[in-house]
Amino acid sequence: MRFNRWMALCGLLVALFLLPGCTTEAAPESTPTPVTEATATPQSEVGEVPGATPTAPSEAETEPEGPSGEETEHVYRIGIAADLTTTNHWAYLGPDGTVWNGYVLAESKPSLYGYSAQRNDWIPSLAVDFPTPLKEEVVDGETLWTTEVELIEGVKWSDGNDVTAEDFAFTASTAAEMELTGNWPSIVDPDYFDYAETDGPYHLKIFFKQKPGLARWQFGLAFMPIFSKSYWEPVVTEARQAGDIIEQQKVLFSHVPEGEPSAGGFIFGQWERGAFAEKDRNPDYSFSGSEVALYANGAYSTSTLGLNEFTAYGEPSGEAVLEYVEGPFAASTIYSIYGSQDAAVLALKKGDIDFMLNPVGLSKGLQEQLAGEGGLTTIENASDGVRYLGFNFRRAPLDNRAFRQAVATLIDKEFLVDTVLQGVAIPIYTMVPEGNGAWYNSDVPLIGKGMTRQERVGRAVELLKEAGFTWETEPRVSEDGNFIEQPGEGLTMPNGEPVPAMGLFAPSAGYDPLRSTFAIWIERWLNEVGIPLRANLTGFNVIVEKVFDQQDFDMWILGWGLTPFPDYLESFFHSRHSALEGYNAGGYNNPDFDRLADGLLSETDLEAARQQVFEMQAFLAEDLPYVVLFDTPIVETYRSERIEYPYTDTWGGLQSVAGMPSLVDFR
């Protein structure tokens, strides 16, 4: 064969890919489906019905503007930076618990209770009111704790069935009996949940094996997403017939839901792997048009016409700090999948998407790219996380409280954040960030805050001396207080032994420049007073293995994402979690704190729990198992010329509420 024929072949091959594009559509499935007007009234019907005749590219869909110049339908276009791994909600809360799955699958399942907007008050969702107080009962000779919940009548699944107490009982018993893993045990804790009993379709009685505190009941089981029994029961029955429990779970997790009913604002429609997912408006969404109000006096009220009226936390009077009406106002929400944040930002600039979801918000560079772009609005919220410095209490002198306080005093968070990091982070002092208003204690000791360099060194030396530490050569600050004239040398512990050389694990600059900067400065400040510390900047997985799996470390810097209910204080600092792979990796062991943590776990009263959390924060801020360092605000940008949110001030940013698909409205 002659070579030029090879050339021709290659050329034609390319042409073959290109030529189909020059043709016009002629197949039946290309017939455009008429798209009816979607107004801002949530109850109105729209043409885009799940499972309706498939549509190929049509004028009405590709062009948002109709002939009259008005938008024919509102599509809320969100960018995400990774693909889903499942559309099966059991699997999402199990082994496929990615944040991206969460964004897309959010809001399709009802729960008995939830958080209020902005303030994170604990409020009924599917329940009519708060549950009855827990009481002890003897059932078949066994002592159990019970509570009862009344469900709102008339809340519908999108297949027309009622959402009932049976659905709740089915979901909880499936999770417990099939021993579902992943996040399930933190929702349905088998050590606490025994069974749920229904008395009619809307009355639920829940039995616990032991008295559940707020974390297990109000902020655990009560938040459980409820699955449709009529849809899932056959799947679960089939799964239960598979071999061992792992096989059973596999069958359940591998089911691909098709036509699964939703009780949220949207119904899952389509998933084109690697490209996009789409949710269509649920025309039968029961809470459409609900009016929600939060008042300055702390009161919360919601009213759903014909379904339920609810008020709590005081009488609604005075100024309403937030009022909104539940949608959805979009005919559908499309989640476009991008391979990188840069690509998603360009799409946002170009107008291809309205908002991009990202658990860490926009980086500084991307913020600058978007600055000054017309039609976009950038917002900043406190994030739901902390970055901290942890100590290994198994090694001296890290088990010495004065030593830890001296370290905390030496760390000038404000200097680092304001001067070195140019204000991209926020210094913090407690394990409950300020953004979590309901649980934040503003009255904790702020060790080192506002001190000059000279004062810091002076105070650290004083603390160490009081605790019995001695130097061969004491550190001395220059007269102007700007630098260390004489670094400390030969630091000795109270037992007479020299302070050993220590290591500080921290993420490298490639992973997190903020934490690595902190680590380098901490090393410098501690060395200046004679504490021999070396920062070891390394990979995230290495730190996790060294700290949590092997507990072979001195100090480390990492971060936690936090939940609104701060029961994590118990997980991080109770001595029972200090074994290998436990979350109390530092081995912090203080019986006084353990008592407080145990009290929080068994507490059932919200106000009493709040007081306990306040006390725990104050305790930790002085005892310092962690020196809480800083947090970064979540910066997000949305296309304000096209969409508007009822509110944008929210802890964790709009990403923490999955971009509010049921509330977003269109201009």
Add this chain to the structure above:
Amino acid sequence: MVLTLFLIITLTFFLVEAQPGDYASFYVLNPDLPPEVKDQIRAAFGLDRPVWQQYLIHLKNTVTGNLGVSFGNYPRPVIDVLAERVPRTLVLFLTATAVSFYIGFFLGKAIAWRRGGLFEYATTISGAVLFTAFTPAFALMMIWVFAFKLGWFPVGKFLDPLVWRGADVSANYVFGNMLLSAGAFIVFALLVMLLLKRFGRAVPSVVALPIVLGGAAVIVAAWAISGIGGLALDIVKHMVLPVATLTLISFAGTMLLTRNSMLETIREDYVMAARAKGLPDKQVRDRHAARNAMLPVVTSLVYSLIFAIDGSVIIESVFSWPGTGLTLLQAVRSEDLPLVMGAILFIGVLSLLAHVVVDVLYVYLDPRIRYQ
């Protein structure tokens, strides 16, 4: 070949295994999970066994053709994940490889033939500059200029959700058909050329091109009436920018290889003899010099085609094109061992096959080569 494959599997397994932590470490970061649940998760993934046992299981799975279940897409089989990603990568990278090879070979041939001219300097310098460009920056610049500023092409991705909403078929179905069409066309074109060769001078060679084009027209017509032509067009529209980027970055490799090979060939006596016979310049260049110069170029092409399956992590990330390269990277980062092993095995087998194909091609292209 079997030994090489065994080494590939073994090396890959232990390299991935050597990374700190494992897939279940992901769950360390959920403080609400009791340690026994984490153990259950490890057991479900088989990570509670000693490393040597895990290795033997992977080896056995590989031999029996069972690549296992992807941890990151649990409980989806690895083969499913690969079957989904491979066609996307193939369509993009085969097209880009074919285009860049075509342009590179054409230019290489031309600049070798007309040495010393402005055209050679301009082409070589620009080719070398593009060849050494920092790929992520160059790709982003292409997007910025052609997609964002000029608005000619989409900003990444392989399809437009607004076009595909409610589509009756999946993107993979369209990708599959695109590959099928290309395959059918190649077979048809080869058949036409073989038949023409068989009938020799009885059929004028000028007939070949219209017949081949006619075949292409039939395939295009089939697309037009299939009802999914618009969807294919959307994919093609999204391919233009990544293909252009890949071509600009890589054509210089083929061009310089062809040029060097041609420069050696045109010094041969038989080329001088062809000129002395008074053959037209084009004929001497294309039939006498270029054909003999193409051996190393074809070798390079075959390997490029095979490694096209591997995709390019950078191009796939920047253009949001979810193919095998991106999948492999994500699998390595999350220590999704079965998926890494599956992807590497797939690429390993194909690259070994490529060596066989190259050996066979050599015999066809150069009659002097004969294997004993």
